[in-house]
Amino acid sequence: MSGAVTVSNIGGARLTLGFDRFDRLDLERHKAVHGRLITPALPELVEMAERVDLRGRGGAGFPFARKLMAVAARIRHPSSDEVLLPGERADRRRPAADAVVVVNGAEGEPGSAKDKVLLTRAPHLVLDGASIAASALGTQRIVVAVEDDEAARSVRAAIVERRMPARVVRLTERFISGQAGAVIRAINGEQPIPPGQKVRASDSGVDDCPTLLSNTETFAQVAVLASLGSDLYAFSGTDDEPGTTLLTIGGTHVVEAPIxxxxxxxxxxxxxxxxxxxxxxxxxxxxxxxxxxxxxxxxxxxxxxxxxxxxxxxxxxLTEGTCPLGEVTRIASYLAAQSAGQCGPCRLGLPDVVRTLNALCDGSGTVNDVRRACGIGRGRGACSHPDGTARFVLSALEAFAEDIRIHRYGGTCGQPVFGVLPLPVPTGSEGRVAIDWSRCDGHGLCAYLVPELIQLDRYGFPVVLGSDIPVWMERDVQKAVAMCPALALRVTTDPPKGAARRS
Known part of the structure; x- marks a missing residue:
């Protein structure tokens, strides 16, 4: 992907330093651009991260120093003359265990490219950050989890150049694959989905060991912080939030900008x-x-x-000329199909959100219907996916209120759905439920077997949700197709009308 992405910076490069001269910084170029590797001790690294309030760049924005201290508390051997970390009590420490540092390079979201750019063009900067954290924690166990082929090749080549004991793990390309629990499960050889319950990686992560997991840019920021020091690092950004950050604009432009x-x-x-x-x-x-x-x-x-x-x-x-509500519905349908399907808010709640959006599009539904669907199960999901999807949809109701009003009274806004918001390139294997209306007699068995995808109208005939069949529903759908008394239920790979896709 990085070859198709434009990279620039505003106000000076840090993470993207050297990109104007080199397509990829190998070890020799990396050292020439960024200098030698500096590995501060644990208390010093924690103090530096706290002084600049370094936060994770993966979305949650969790303080890096707190993650570091949480892992350190599980592995350090207390002694009478040892300096404690801030807020740490020697009598509260648990038995020591080996630590693991995990670079989360999963970018399951179609609109993101910044981490892939770092892994393909500046892999040694990321590995520097991981090495700094590992050294502070007294471990050599580093795992880099990636989805992209090009990124995997780049990181493996960098690991060989450095002769470091790190390994690369390939992840399944799904929206939820970047969730911390899903990454840990994938590394452990388990099904790569969120675990369904809150498990802190610092308590039990890779091989049940305390694990420091942060995303790619976060470790690159750690390397820059160690190189510059807190004062120079804080020269960019704001007083409250020092530093720069990487942004992906429109899915095709990565820019480093001051916070x-x-x-x-x-x-x-x-x-x-x-x-x-x-x-x-x-x-x-x-x-x-x-x-x-x-x-x-x-x-x-x-x-x-x-x-x-x-x-x-x-x-x-969102460019002019495309239907805002149609674009939002298209993405909501994608998100519903990307769920792990391990809780009610995902299995039934997200499909209901898509149905209410479809109804709003054709003028038969209301905004209150969408709000109700988004509110069911809020905060009760097995992971953050249903709440994140609801946040996306609810904010659209406010931002595109005028377009929704036109749909409500006219059944359409008169604009086509061009599919300008990025989605993965179809592989041809995506299946959707379809009905052969020349055969359907309205038995209703399909709605009983796969209520997530099919509901009955007031006349008892099936109404199909026009989204991809989630992986976790494939067996149920096959069963429903086989059991349809009229042989009317089908699986098709043809995209539904108005569901154009762009990479």
Missing amino acids: GIPLQAVLKECDTPVGQGVLVGGYHGMWLDPAAVSRATLSRKGMKAVDGTVGAGIILP
Whole structure:
């Protein structure tokens, strides 16, 4: 992907230093650009991360120092003359165990490219950050989890160059594959889905060992912080949130920018118009209307002021000429099919959200119907996927209120759905449920067997949800097809009308 992505910087390069001269920084070039590897001791690294309030760049924004201390508390052997970490008590430490450092290079979200750019063009910067954390924790166990073929090759080559005892693990390319629990399960050889219950990686991660897991950019930031020191690192950004961050604009442009920069300045740098609105934070993020975009700054504080989020740094403007509600429904359908299907909010709640959006599109539904569907099971999912999807949909109701009003009274806004929001390139294996209406007699058995995808109308005939069949439902759908009394239920690979896809 990195070959098709434009990379630039605003106000000076740090993470992207050397990109103007080299397509990829091998070890020799990396040392020439970034200097020698500096490995501060654990207390020093924790202090540096706290001074600049270094947060994870994967979306959750969890303080890196707290993650580091949580793992350290599980592995360090207390002694009478040992200096304790801030807030640590020797009598509260658990038995020591080996630590593992995991670089989460999974970018399951179609609109993101920043981590792949780092892994393919500056892999040694990422490995520097992982080595710094591993050294501070007294371990050599480093795992880099990636989805992309090019990224995997680049990291493996860098590992060989450094002769370091690290390994690369390939992940399944799914939206939920980047969730921390799913990454841990994949590394452990288990089904790569969220575990369904809250398990802290610092307590039990890879091989049940305390694990420090952060995303690719976070480890690159650690390397920059160790190289520059806290004072120079804080020279960019804001007083509250120092440093720079990587942003993916429109899925095709990665830009490094100082934290606190106006959102409009970044869009202008990428020659990207605001359009009808801008999605910030990706498909678990929030929509901003043009007025909010004009006030937004790219920081936690600045985004909170306009009811937005920086998230994983994904920014997707919605161009003019395409139906906003249709685009939102298209993405919601994709998110419903990407769930792990291990809880009610995913199995039944997300399909219901898609149904209410479809009804809103054709004028037969209401905004309150969508709100009700989004509210069911909130906070009760086995992972954050249903809540993130609901946040995406609910923010769209506010940002595109005028378009929704037109749909409500006219059944359409008159604009086609061009599919401008990025989705994975179809492989041809994606299946969808279809009905042969020349055969269907309205027995209703299909709705009983796969209620997630099929419901009955008031006359008892099936109404099919036009989304891909989730992986976890494939067996149930095959069973329903085989048991249909009229042989009317089918599986097709033809995309539903209006569901155009673009990579």
